[in-house]
Amino acid sequence: MLRLVLPLNGVPDSIAAAQAPRPLYGAAATRRLEQKFAAALPPHTLMDRAGTAVARLARAWQPHARRIHVLAGGGNNGGDGLLAAARLRQAGFGERIEVRWLGQEERLPADARWALAQARAAGVAFVEEAPQDAPDLVIDALLGAGLHRPLEGEMLAALRWLQTCPSPTLCVDLPSGLDADLGHWWADAPVQPAGPRITLALLTLKPGLFTGAGRAAAGEAIWCDDLDVDVCAALPDAWLVGPDGWPHRDRLRADHASHKGRRGDVLIIGGVPAAAHHGIGMTGAALLAGRAALRAGAGRVWVAVPAPPSSTPAFDPAQPALMWRTVEAALAEGLPQRATVVAGCGAGSALVPVLGALMQQTPRLVLDADALNALGAAAVPGSNSPWLAALRDRAARGWITVLTPHPLEAARLLDAQVADVQRARLQAAEQLAQRTEAIVVLKGSGTVVTMPGALPRIVASGSGWLATAGSGDVLAGLLGARLAAWTPVEDMSALLDAVAATAALHGTLPAASSSPIWAPTAADLAP
Numbered sequence: 001m002l003r004l005v006l007p008l009n010g011v012p013d014s015i016a017a018a019q020a021p022r023p024l025y026g027a028a029a030t031r032r033l034e035q036k037f038a039a040a041l042p043p044h045t046l047m048d049r050a051g052t053a054v055a056r057l058a059r060a061w062q063p064h065a066r067r068i069h070v071l072a073g074g075g076n077n078g079g080d081g082l083l084a085a086a087r088l089r090q091a092g093f094g095e096r097i098e099v100r101w102l103g104q105e106e107r108l109p110a111d112a113r114w115a116l117a118q119a120r121a122a123g124v125a126f127v128e129e130a131p132q133d134a135p136d137l138v139i140d141a142l143l144g145a146g147l148h149r150p151l152e153g154e155m156l157a158a159l160r161w162l163q164t165c166p167s168p169t170l171c172v173d174l175p176s177g178l179d180a181d182l183g184h185w186w187a188d189a190p191v192q193p194a195g196p197r198i199t200l201a202l203l204t205l206k207p208g209l210f211t212g213a214g215r216a217a218a219g220e221a222i223w224c225d226d227l228d229v230d231v232c233a234a235l236p237d238a239w240l241v242g243p244d245g246w247p248h249r250d251r252l253r254a255d256h257a258s259h260k261g262r263r264g265d266v267l268i269i270g271g272v273p274a275a276a277h278h279g280i281g282m283t284g285a286a287l288l289a290g291r292a293a294l295r296a297g298a299g300r301v302w303v304a305v306p307a308p309p310s311s312t313p314a315f316d317p318a319q320p321a322l323m324w325r326t327v328e329a330a331l332a333e334g335l336p337q338r339a340t341v342v343a344g345c346g347a348g349s350a351l352v353p354v355l356g357a358l359m360q361q362t363p364r365l366v367l368d369a370d371a372l373n374a375l376g377a378a379a380v381p382g383s384n385s386p387w388l389a390a391l392r393d394r395a396a397r398g399w400i401t402v403l404t405p406h407p408l409e410a411a412r413l414l415d416a417q418v419a420d421v422q423r424a425r426l427q428a429a430e431q432l433a434q435r436t437e438a439i440v441v442l443k444g445s446g447t448v449v450t451m452p453g454a455l456p457r458i459v460a461s462g463s464g465w466l467a468t469a470g471s472g473d474v475l476a477g478l479l480g481a482r483l484a485a486w487t488p489v490e491d492m493s494a495l496l497d498a499v500a501a502t503a504a505l506h507g508t509l510p511a512a513s514s515s516p517i518w519a520p521t522a523a524d525l526a527p
């Protein structure tokens with residue numbers, strides 16, 4: 001059955017959200033499933049279904065296309081393209097169906113060999129050269145889940161053509177050149193395809209479509225056809241999650257007997273003013289986190305500023321309910337022991353002296369931005385930094401720590417380069433979670449949420465709209481409110497789901513506040 005998984009702008013619509021969470025299978029798991037189902041079905045059934053699904057979606061997406069160009073490789077991905085060409089031609093679609101096939105007949109797998117015969121029998125035209133002009137529709141069936149080495153020569157030239165061709169392009173299973181498991185390119189590639197694009201995943205959804213370069217590469221919409229087999233019984237490699245695990249509003253509304261103390265207390269630590277921090281003020285970061293925590297339903301929110309009392313703001317006109325403190329006053333009051341603490345949003349280096357105390361005092365802790373920078377600065381390769389010991393000590397006590405690094409912060413914590421993190425985001429998040437024994441939210445296109453021993457979650461929502469200063473502070477505040485409302489009767493896996501759902505909710509905020517003219521700013525996400 002064909003299903004829409006993600007439409008344009010990354011906000012799952014009701015169809016997609018209703019289907020989340022969705023299992024994601026990498027190349028090896030997909031191959032195992034393919035072999036299992038192929039063995040139980042008549043020969044070529046899966047490829048027949050795959051090619052037919054491609055042809056059907058091509059017609060539905062570009063019903064008026066007259067010239068259709070199929071770029072097909074030498075494996076089964078190419079086979080899907082060849083069969084789609086055959087089906088389109090048999091259906092009398094368009095005026096010309098042409099295939100540029102870059103395979104070698106003697107090396108073809110059996111299914112693709114059969115598909116080649118089908119295309120020839122259907123009278124599809126075979127061409128040797130890439131078109132000089134732009135066809136009405138391109139079907140990208142060059143490389144799929146079998147890609148395993150960098151592209152070069154003729155294949156690289158074909159990929160370049162695909163990426164710069166302005167024609168509407170339907171990518172079969174995966175955009176060619178994209179790694180199915182990790183979402184990185186096997187060649188230097190522009191982030192944005194030149195023309196409109198959609199991707200039809202076959203049999204399984206692959207993790208690489210949803211994180212790293214995957215989302216930008218896959219285009220405006222990701223579809224999936226399960227080829228009418230039930231893959232869901234197999235253990236996935238990761239989960240794609242939407243915001244539907246976010247029950248917060250309903251819960252708050254339903255709780256008639258509630259009072260502000262029951263809805264969760266959040267203490268934001270950050271927002272150092274310029275006067276107290278070498279002329280570099282970051283009050284806005286803590287404001288955004290505090291407002292987001294209030295908006296997400298926290299009963300009480302304090303903002304503690306690591307600065308002398310004279311430089312502490314006393315009041316936020318947009319959210320006067322925010323209560324202001326200095327960090328010393330918050331510690332003296334014992335707030336870190338009873339509130340969920342979100343530390344780091346615009347805290348600068350002033351956070352370092354109190355970070356140790358926070359680690360030891362607060363059972364629920366979100367570490368963002370400058371808190372992560374403090375940990376990263378102390379991350380000596382191969383050594384047991386005191387911060388790591390403190391984080392592991394927290395885990396041993398059953399305390400909750402959530403780390404929310406963007407790729408640069410993650411790279412610092414792993415003593416790696418940003419490119420290493422981005423090349424393998426799932427692994428980077430898992431490695432960081434193992435090392436710190438914390439829940440890790442690796443932000444960016446396809447935010448990854450994981451913890452030790454759990455299957456990673458990839459957040460389905462989010463888009464380039466979120467790439468605006470302060471949107472990470474909003475996420476930290478939302479997470480603070482969600483942790484503060486968390487009841488320990490739920491197990492850790494439920495908590496991981498709650499964290500992932502919160503990140504997914506964050507991903508939907510730009511759409512909720514966008515206008516046809518203005519790009520949303522972080523303040524629009526948490527007014």
Ligand SMILES: NC(=O)C1=CN([C@@H]2O[C@H](COP(=O)(O)OP(=O)(O)OC[C@H]3O[C@@H](n4cnc5c(N)ncnc54)[C@H](OP(=O)(O)O)[C@@H]3O)[C@@H](O)[C@H]2O)[C@@H](O)CC1
Pocket residue numbers: 034038046047050051073074075076077078080109111142143144145146147148149150151152155172173174186202203
């Ligand atoms: N069988 C079925 O029923 C179904 C199959 N399905 C479809 O099969 C796809 C997987 O097919 P696949 O395993 O044949 O892999 P595929 O992506 O075609 O690539 C392998 C070929 O590419 C080559 N190659 C690899 N890297 C390269 C490089 N860098 N540069 C150059 N060449 C390179 C490699 O050559 P080799 O490395 O062996 O020399 C080999 O020839 C999957 O994505 C889906 O579309 C689904 O429809 C479900 C039903």
Ligand SMILES: Nc1ncnc2c1ncn2[C@@H]1O[C@H](COP(=O)(O)OP(=O)(O)O)[C@@H](O)[C@H]1O
Pocket residue numbers: 369406442443444445446447461462463464465466467468469470471472473474475506
């Ligand atoms: N291209 C993108 N697609 C999806 N989400 C994105 C993208 N760019 C940024 N984001 C999200 O925006 C937020 C930015 O956080 P961060 O980098 O910490 O910003 P800041 O420090 O300015 O608040 C994160 O939640 C991240 O996942």
